[in-house]
Amino acid sequence: MARLRIDKVSKQFGATYAVREVSLDIADGEFLVLLGPSGCGKSTLLRMIAGLEDPTDGLILLDDNDITHRAPQQRDLAMVFQSYALYPHLTVAKNIGFPLRARHTPRARIAERVAEVAGVLGLDELLRRKPAALSGGQRQRVALARAMVRDPGAFLMDEPLSNLDAKLRSATRAELIDLHRRLGATFLYVTHDQVEAMTMADRIALLNEGRVEQVGTPTELYDRPRSTFVAGFLGAPPMNLFPGVVTERAGRLFLVADGIDAELAITATDFGGDVEVTAGIRPERLRLDATADALRGRVSMVENLGSEELVHFSTGTTTLCARAPRPAGVHVDENIGLRVDPADIHLFHPTSGLRMTWQEPEQDVHRDSTAEVVAVA
Ligand SMILES: Nc1ncnc2c1ncn2[C@@H]1O[C@H](COP(=O)(O)OP(=O)(O)O)[C@@H](O)[C@H]1O
Ligand SMILES: [Mg+2]
Incomplete structure (x- = not known):
């Protein structure tokens, strides 16, 4: 023992x-x-x-x-x-x-x-x-x-x-x-x-x-x-982390950032105003899809890993990476669309870096005015 x-x-x-x-x-x-x-x-x-x-x-x-x-x-x-x-x-x-x-x-x-x-x-x-x-x-x-x-x-x-x-x-x-x-x-x-x-x-x-x-x-x-530390430490390449805003439209929540307007897997009741976040998406959860409009960017580099390709692309000020089966079929300077499952978007507090607890499906959303964090009800 x-x-x-x-x-x-x-x-x-x-x-x-x-x-x-x-x-x-x-x-x-x-x-x-x-x-x-x-x-x-x-x-x-x-x-x-x-x-x-x-x-x-x-x-x-x-x-x-x-x-x-x-x-x-x-x-x-x-x-x-x-x-x-x-x-x-x-x-x-x-x-x-x-x-x-x-x-x-x-x-x-x-x-x-x-x-x-x-x-x-x-x-x-x-x-x-x-x-x-x-x-x-x-x-x-x-x-x-x-x-x-x-x-x-x-x-x-x-x-x-x-x-x-x-x-x-x-x-x-x-x-x-x-x-x-x-x-x-x-x-x-x-x-x-x-x-x-x-x-x-x-x-x-x-x-x-x-x-x-x-x-x-x-x-x-x-x-x-x-936290963003854990998100950034695990995974090769690590999770894409970028600043964004969570906003409400008719009771549904969206992540809005440079080149990104994607629905989230959470619902809002009394959401209040926009909330600044650090958003996170794993490279393997971004799927190239010419018809997708939630996320668009311009390819800056394609890395050949043998079995897969890493597609680096910029959405305005943010540079992200997608991991795709080879050949990804995209080239530098091409405008691409990407699809992401709402459940694959992680949200972290922009200053503390901590995961925002209101992402959990069983939890209700409300705003904690003292901590400036939207927290669990
Ligand atoms: N004997 C020591 N004297 C002074 N500082 C030390 C000593 N041993 C470790 N440290 C410091 O403590 C920190 C943690 O070291 P360490 O436990 O070896 O880290 P890790 O194994 O994760 O690389 C480091 O900043 C290191 O410089
Ligand atoms: Mg050591």
Whole structure:
């Protein structure tokens, strides 16, 4: 069992906060990915959980035991780092068995565990080799095996795939997903790579400047981003974000922006006047359609991705991107029409960047005059 609870944990280095009041509840057996841009505090948070860094504030609980100030070796956790840090003079078998030798486990038991773990990770044939005679992917698996040998409740991994080339990274990703399923252990995994996060995570915690911006399943973060930061971080290319106005005509609401006049999937009762918003549309949700008039623009560039094309176009002052099957059949300077499903238009507050809650279908619309935000009734 390993349920990890992070309760308002902060870490200050001098005057700067690396991590600020982060709270997370990670279920036993969950694969949680800490995602975010470089410098947002992912490693610092993981290192505090591992016991390699002391929090300035807050609590870390493992199965209801307060481990906030416990030594790393007294936590039932194993850490796998970006650099594998294998002992070069030791064989693979000795590297894997190292944590058990350090704990004075009987030799027969060490040999048994090393064989078991090597079997799980397909390292049986490599046990007598030294790290120098291994590929990057094999070294990475040895580092994982060394973490697994103690059978810890939870694995903490800090960008373990970042030193691998693209092909190996994708293969190892699949291996990790499989390994997690077979072990049923709790995985806490740090990465700045959205593809790793989207493909591996049960849930993603997206960090921004030391704070949790949103926690949820990959689908939740992708389909219902809580803020423009989340919308802009996930997706390649990311969500188109542009200024617009929500306006009412005969009880129906429309998004109006440069070159855009599109009906929204929300209805209004007592809407009041226009509301300024930051609108968001994912590139793959824009469909080229010569007859469409809700959204029109002029093509500025077409990028060939092989299977698809990215069509960049401008609608007056705004430049947007549409992702289309290849060939898109449009050329630079052409005037194009695009279709967008009303449900695919996201609306965010223009200054706070937060998702506007009145988009939710079950919610009624009213205006909150104090906050200048249209909010849930
Ligand atoms: N030992 C340290 N001393 C001072 N500042 C640090 C230290 N470790 C990390 N930081 C700062 O804390 C912030 C978060 O760093 P880090 O946790 O490594 O981010 P990430 O892993 O998301 O890239 C950065 O601004 C970094 O410069
Ligand atoms: Mg880091």
